[in-house]
Amino acid sequence: MSIASEPALRPARRTASGSRDRGRARSPGATIAIYGGLLVFAIWILLPVWYLVVSSLITPTQLGVKPFPLIPTSITFDNYLSVLTGSTRNQVFGSTDAGSRLLPAIGQSFFIGAVLVVLDLILAGAAAYGLSRYPFRGARSFELAIIVTRVVPAIAIIGPFFVAFRIIGVLNTPFALIISYNVFTLPLAIMILKNYFDQLPREIEEAAKIDGASRLQTLWIIVVPIARPGLVAAGVLIFLEAWSEFFYALVLTNQLTVPPLLAGFQSVQQFNWNALAAATVMSILPPVVLVLLFQRHVIGALTAGIGK
Amino acid sequence: MTSPALSNELSRADQWFGFRLTVPAAVILIVLLALPTGLTILYSLHDVPANGASLGPFVGFENFSIVLSSPVFWRSATVTLLFSIGFVTLSTAIGLAMAILLNQKFIGRGLARALLIIPWATPWLVIGILWKWFADGSVGGLNAVLIALGITSDYHDFLADPNTALPVTILAAVWRQASFAGILLLAGLQTLPDELGEAAALDGAGVWQRFLHITLPWLRPALATVAVLNVIYAFLQFDVIFAMTQGGPGDATQVLSLLIYRQLFAVTQIGLGSALAVILGLVALVGGLITVKLLYRGHVQ
Structure with missing residues (x-):
């Protein structure tokens, strides 16, 4: 099903790359320019990442050497071991317990992201389908309002959240973040899924209607399976935003998730850059791996409507 | 539809x-x-007590007039504007260059496009942490590279120097956002039919002319989306600067979102902080709308 819907999604791309594949002569100068440009591009992206990875694999003594050893002579996994176990040997952490808090924070980040993915796919999936197939009076205004929400600064609404959450007693719990993150994950999911449903062919749904299926049956039995690539893409993007969010987590919790914990590490004197680098590498891996795994769906959903 | x-x-x-x-x-x-x-908005019109439990006395637009007559606000607004100008132009330009490059045919194109995704998938805060240490004055990799290239001769603490702190925070934020712009613009380029460029080449149009008269007009809607998003991200940026400088040294990188954070949670002047937040929200909205206007002007034909 999902394969059948692909050509309808990106017809222009097929023709463009098709004609490109036939090939045309390129001058040697252009070839040199392209590969030179690629070298600069690779350095631009990889140099900071390489610096991070090397920092996480060397000892504080090696780090102290000037200039920074971009190609280290020896590597160690001690930094990873210490942030995973909270071990204070090698005096990596001084007297803090910061290291032992990384794994619980990763667990909380996963939990919050997973709950939001399920919740928002149901809520946004229903809303986006309604907006796409059964536009009611005011549907268009609602869509515009959704876009405008992207401009509302988090800092402009955090005060009331803080007060309200203190009253109902959810400050410093995952629920504070599960509730508040809907402010940006829900509009994002609605926009992406609305776009996706708009591009799905309607013929099967119309056939189902003629066969006597109710609107809800059609949505559940016909549309949801066809829309799986779009749902996966929206899910990955929701998870990505939840995983990356820092500001609400800083204000509404006490370093509950990974980003505020990393920020906290920075202000601990004894906590050195080697250990922080190891923690940072681990915090980047889940979102990067997730996006690379579902690259085609995610980029497709993110860029739907661009270039039209 | x-x-x-x-x-x-x-x-x-x-x-x-x-x-x-x-x-x-x-x-x-x-x-x-x-x-x-x-x-x-209600808070911004009241003298809210520090515990935030009640609205406090209504003061009309007093909070706004205090903010607008404060040199701290105007200094912070200037820093925000400088940050935004650098962030928007560099992110868009570098993103466009990367998109054009990765739209060419070459060996390892899939890998290069995967590389493009890494900065975008990295959390903003982590980008701040990574670049804070990368630009560090004693263990930083940036200094090592600059010395190896012979550009500088000694270690420089970029983030402690008021003259270089803001450019380096801009560079860090651009590193992420240029990738995002590149992803969106590359998608726009992929829908550009090759026939257009080939026909122009047969007519004798050079590379630069084809870019100016075919690629750029084709990308206009995608560029508009990218620019608007960049403007909004610029005005609302918090994570990168919080991780790198916390607004310092002095107030060299204290953008409005950081100033508001201080007003609300460090000195707990909720009324003033809320007035600032309302102003920032309006600025982001107006900035986005102006960008839309500028980029779509002349596009409707």
């Missing part, structure tokens, strides 16, 4: 069905967004 004509044809029952599907999400968004926004 969903033209107004279509919605007129929908039966009442169908419209009611669509409405019911949308209501749960809409109610949640109103409660979570409209309500706090309204409250913040």
